[in-house]
Amino acid sequence: MTSPEGGDRRPASERLADELRRSIESGELPAGAKLSSERELAELHGIARNTARQAIRLLAESGLVIAEHGRGVFVRPAISVIRLGNDRYSPRYRDTGLSPFLLECAKQGKAGRFEVLSVERVTPPADVAARLKLSPDTLSALRRENVFWADADPVQRVTTWLPWALADGTALLRDEVGHPFGIHGILEERGHTMTRIHDEISARMPTPDEREHLQLSPGVPVLDVLHTSIDTEGEPYELTRFVMRADLSGLRYDAPVE
Amino acid sequence: MTSPEGGDRRPASERLADELRRSIESGELPAGAKLSSERELAELHGIARNTARQAIRLLAESGLVIAEHGRGVFVRPAISVIRLGNDRYSPRYRDTGLSPFLLECAKQGKAGRFEVLSVERVTPPADVAARLKLSPDTLSALRRENVFWADADPVQRVTTWLPWALADGTALLRDEVGHPFGIHGILEERGHTMTRIHDEISARMPTPDEREHLQLSPGVPVLDVLHTSIDTEGEPYELTRFVMRADLSGLRYDAPVE
DNA sequence: GAGTGGTCTAGACCACCTA
DNA sequence: AGGTGGTCTAGACCACTCC
Numbered sequence: 001m002t003s004p005e006g007g008d009r010r011p012a013s014e015r016l017a018d019e020l021r022r023s024i025e026s027g028e029l030p031a032g033a034k035l036s037s038e039r040e041l042a043e044l045h046g047i048a049r050n051t052a053r054q055a056i057r058l059l060a061e062s063g064l065v066i067a068e069h070g071r072g073v074f075v076r077p078a079i080s081v082i083r084l085g086n087d088r089y090s091p092r093y094r095d096t097g098l099s100p101f102l103l104e105c106a107k108q109g110k111a112g113r114f115e116v117l118s119v120e121r122v123t124p125p126a127d128v129a130a131r132l133k134l135s136p137d138t139l140s141a142l143r144r145e146n147v148f149w150a151d152a153d154p155v156q157r158v159t160t161w162l163p164w165a166l167a168d169g170t171a172l173l174r175d176e177v178g179h180p181f182g183i184h185g186i187l188e189e190r191g192h193t194m195t196r197i198h199d200e201i202s203a204r205m206p207t208p209d210e211r212e213h214l215q216l217s218p219g220v221p222v223l224d225v226l227h228t229s230i231d232t233e234g235e236p237y238e239l240t241r242f243v244m245r246a247d248l249s250g251l252r253y254d255a256p257v258e
Numbered sequence: 259m260t261s262p263e264g265g266d267r268r269p270a271s272e273r274l275a276d277e278l279r280r281s282i283e284s285g286e287l288p289a290g291a292k293l294s295s296e297r298e299l300a301e302l303h304g305i306a307r308n309t310a311r312q313a314i315r316l317l318a319e320s321g322l323v324i325a326e327h328g329r330g331v332f333v334r335p336a337i338s339v340i341r342l343g344n345d346r347y348s349p350r351y352r353d354t355g356l357s358p359f360l361l362e363c364a365k366q367g368k369a370g371r372f373e374v375l376s377v378e379r380v381t382p383p384a385d386v387a388a389r390l391k392l393s394p395d396t397l398s399a400l401r402r403e404n405v406f407w408a409d410a411d412p413v414q415r416v417t418t419w420l421p422w423a424l425a426d427g428t429a430l431l432r433d434e435v436g437h438p439f440g441i442h443g444i445l446e447e448r449g450h451t452m453t454r455i456h457d458e459i460s461a462r463m464p465t466p467d468e469r470e471h472l473q474l475s476p477g478v479p480v481l482d483v484l485h486t487s488i489d490t491e492g493e494p495y496e497l498t499r500f501v502m503r504a505d506l507s508g509l510r511y512d513a514p515v516e
Numbered sequence: 517g518a519g520t521g522g523t524c525t526a527g528a529c530c531a532c533c534t535a
Numbered sequence: 536a537g538g539t540g541g542t543c544t545a546g547a548c549c550a551c552t553c554c
Contacts, residue, residue, distance in 0.1 A: 011523060037539060048525045053540085061476070062463050070532035070539050083458065089515050199511045200341065203461035203479045203504035205320050218319075221461045221479035221504070246461035246479070253457045255513035257347050269542060295520060306544045311521085327521050328551030520552075526545100533539075 012047050013054035020055065024064055024075050031077040035065065038073075061219040063247065080108050082150060084242070085252040089194050089229075094181055101148050101156070110150040114158075116175045117145040124161050131198075131228050132163060132236050142167035144183070147213070150248065154214050157243045166190060166237060183238075184229075192237045196230040199253075203246065214245050221246045270305050274313035282322055282333050289335040293323065296331075319477035321505065338366050340408060342500070343510040347452050347487075352439055359406050359414070368408040372416075374433045375403040382419050389456075389486050390421060390494050400425035402441070405471065408506065412472050415501040424448060424495060441496075442487075450495045454488040457511075461504065472503050479504045 023029045036044065041052035056073055059065045067073045087093070088100030096103055105112030124134065124141040134141070141161045148156040160183065162172060171177045172186055179185040184194060202224045206216050214222070222243050229238040244250075281287045294302065299310035314331055317323045325331045345351070346358030354361055363370030382392065382399040392399070399419045406414040418441065420430060429435050430444055437443040442452060460482045464474050472480070480501050487496040502508075 013523075039539085048527090050526090051524060054523080056540095062465065067540060068533085069541070070534080072533095072539060081460070086511065086513055087516065092516075194515045196512065196514050199509075201459060201481070201509040201511070202339070203481045203508075205477055205479065207320070219463055221463065223459070223461045250461075251457075251459040253344065253459070253511045253513065254454065255344055255511065256454050257349075257452045258345065271542075297520085306546090308545090309543060312542080314521095325521060326552090328519080328553080330520060330552095518552105518554085520550100522550075523548085525547075528544075529542085531539100531541075533537105535536085535538105 012045070013051050013058065016041065016045060016047070016052060016055035017058040020059060021064060024059075029075050031075050033075045035073040035075070057218075060217070063219055066217050079248060082108065082110075082155060082249045083252045084156075084244070084249065085254065086197060086199070087254060089184065089197065099182055105150050108150075112148065112150050114146050114148045117147060119144050119173060119175055121164060122161075127226070128161050128239055128241075131226070132161065132239050134163060138163070138165065140164035142172060144172075153245075153248060155245055155248050157210065157213060158240060159243075160238065160240045162187075162238055166192070187229075187238060192229075192231040194229045194238075195232045196234075198228040198230060198236075200226040201251065206243075210243055214243070216245060217247075223249070223251065225251065270303070271309050271312035271316065274299065274303060274305070274310060275316040278313065278317055279322060282317075287333050289333050291333045293331040293333070315476075318475070321477055324475050337506060340366065340368075340413060340507045341510045342414075342502070342507065343512065344455060344457070345512060347442065347455065357440060363408050366408075370406065370408050372404050372406045375405060377402050377431060377433055379422060380419075385484070386419050386497055386499075389484070390419065390497050392421060396421070396423065398422035400430060402430075411503075411506060413503055413506050415468065415471060416498060417501075418496065418498045420445075420496055424450070445487075445496060450487075450489040452487045452496075453490045454492075456486040456488060456494075458484040459509065464501075468501055472501070474503060475505075481507065481509065483509065 020035065029035065038049050038052045038056065042049040045052070056065065056067065060067055064076060065073050066076050082104050084100065084104065093100065093103060098106065101114065102112040120143050122141060122143045123139050124132070124143070129139060132141070141164055144160045146158045147154050148158060166187070167173060170186055170190070171179065172183055177183055177186060203221050204224060206214065206222045210216065210222060223246050225242040225244070227240045227242065228236045231237050278293065287293065296307050296310045296314065300307040303310065314323065314325065318325055322334060323331050324334050340362050342358065342362065351358060351361060356364065359372070360370040378401050380399055380401045381397050382390070382401070387397060390399070399422055402418045404416045405412050406416060425431060428444055428448070429437065430441060435441055435444060461479050462482060464472065464480045468474065468480060481504050483500040483502065485498045485500065486494045489495050
C-alpha cells in the first residue's frame with residue numbers, strides 16, 4: 001500500500017481486510033457477490049499478491065467470505081440454521097412420523113435425509129464407557145455411525161454407542177432398524193424409556209477427517225455434543241456424539257429450572 | 259522438501275504439519291514443549307520458511323500449538339474446561355453464596371471473578387427485543403455487560419438485557435446490585451421467578467472485537483448462547499448473551515424429557 | 517545482540533473452473 | 536485458453552523476548 005492513510009499503522013493486510021469487511025457490512029458487497037481477484041486487489045492497492053491473500057484469509061477465518069478454487073472469492077450468503085432442540089426426543093413428535101432432524105429440515109423447506117455409515121461391535125473410548133457406566137469386564141458396545149444431510153450439505157456426523165448386552169440379538173444390529181420410532185422405539189420395548197437427558201456441549205475446530213466428511217470450509221468450527229440418555233431408573237443406557245457444522249446448525253434447550 | 263517420500267503427493271506444508279502432529283500425539287513433543295523454530299524446520303526439511311510457517315499455521319488452527327511472538331511455538335497444554343450447566347440458575351446452589359460461574363471455578367481450583375463493563379439504557383437489537391416480546395413502543399432496555407475471569411484468563415463476555423420498565427428505579431441500575439442472589443434475586447422480589455429457560459446455542463469464529471477482549475489465539479472459536487428467562491406466567495423477562503471461549507469453556511444441560 | 521515469530525515482496529508453477 | 540485460487544521460493548525488514 002502506498003502509505004498508511006490516516007496514520008493507520010496496522011499491517012496492510014489488516015487494513016485491506018477491514019476495508020473489505022466494511023464493504024460487506026454496508027451492503028456494498030451483498031451476499032453472494034464476487035470480490036476482486038487477489039491479483040486485482042494487489043495491483044489496486046499497490047501491495048503484493050500474498051498480502052492481498054492474507055487479507056482474504058482474515059475474512060475467510062471470520063466466516064465472511066468463502067474462496068472457491070478457480071472461481072473466485074464470494075461473500076458468504078446468510079444461511080438458515082438447523083437448530084436441534086432438546087425436545088428432539090419428545091414423544092410429542094411421534095405422530096409426525098418424522099425423526100427430529102428431518103422435522104427441523106421440513107420446517108425450513110429443506111430436504112433432509114440420513115445415511116448409515118457403519119454398524120459395528122467395538123470397545124468404546126474411555127469417556128463414552130465412563131458415561132455409560134460400563135464396567136471393565138463388559139467393555140463392549142454397539143456403535144452406529146450416521147451422517148445427516150440437508151439438501152446437498154452434510155450437516156451432522158452422529159455416532160451412537162449402546163451397551164452390547166442391550167443391543168445383542170435385536171434389530172439394532174441391522175443397518176435399517178425398521179422401527180417407526182427409530183432406535184429409541186426398540187430401546188423402549190426393551191424397557192428403557194428416556195426420562196432425562198444429559199448433554200455436554202463443546203465447540204472446536206474440526207479434525208482434518210471431519211473437515212473432509214462435513215465438507216467444511218476453512219474457518220468454520222464444529223459443535224461437539226455428547227448426549228447421554230437416562231432411563232426411569234436414573235441409569236444411562238445410550239450415548240450419542242453429534243459433530244455438527246456450526247455454520248449450518250445450532251442447538252436449543254427448553255427446560256424447567258429445577 | 260527434497261521429494262514426496264512414500265509417494266505422498268500432498269503439499270509439503272501439509273506433510274510437515276502431519277509429521278509434527280504425529281510427534282505431538284505420540285507424546286514425543288509433550289504439552290508445553292517448544293517446537294523447532296520456523297527457520298530450523300525450513301532448513302531441516304529443505305523448504306522455504308514460509309512453507310514451514312504454513313505448516314505451523316495448520317497446527318495452530320486446529321488448536322494443537324500456540325505461537326508466541328519472540329519466544330517460539332509451543333505444544334498447547336491440555337486445559338480444563340469450565341462447563342456452565344443449566345442448573346446454574348437452580349435455587350439449590352444459593353446456600354453456597356457463590357454465583358454459578360464462581361462455583362464452577364472453585365470446583366476446578368481456579369480463582370474466578372467478574373468485572374462490570376457497563377450498565378446502560380439502550381434500544382435492544384431486534385433479535386433481543388423479539389425474544390423479550392418488547393413491543394415497538396416500549397423498545398427500551400437496561401443492558402449490563404460483564405466479563406468473567408478464571409485465574410488470569412478472560413473466559414466469557416456476558417451481556418444482559420432487561421425491559422426498562424422492570425429495571426427502572428431498582429438497584430439493577432447500579433454497578434454492584436448488592437443482592438446476595440444477584441440480579442435474579444432482585445427480579446424475584448419484583449415478581450419474576452425463573453421457571454423455565456430457553457437457550458439457543460451457536461458456535462462461530464470470534465469477531466475482531468471479541469478476539470481482543472477474550473485474548474483469543476487464532477483458531478479458537480466461541481460459543482454464543484442466547485439465554486431467555488421465563489417466569490411463572492410463561493413470559494420472558496430477561497435475556498443474556500454469553501460469548502464464551504471454546505478452548506476454556508463448554509456447556510452442560512440436564513433436563514427431563516417432556 | 518541474537519533469536520524468535522509477524523509481515524511483506526516479486527516472482528513462479530500448479531489445480532481448478534469457465535468459456 | 537485465460538483467469539482464478541493454492542502453494543511455494545528466497546529473500547527482506549520489523550516487533551518482541553531473553554540474555
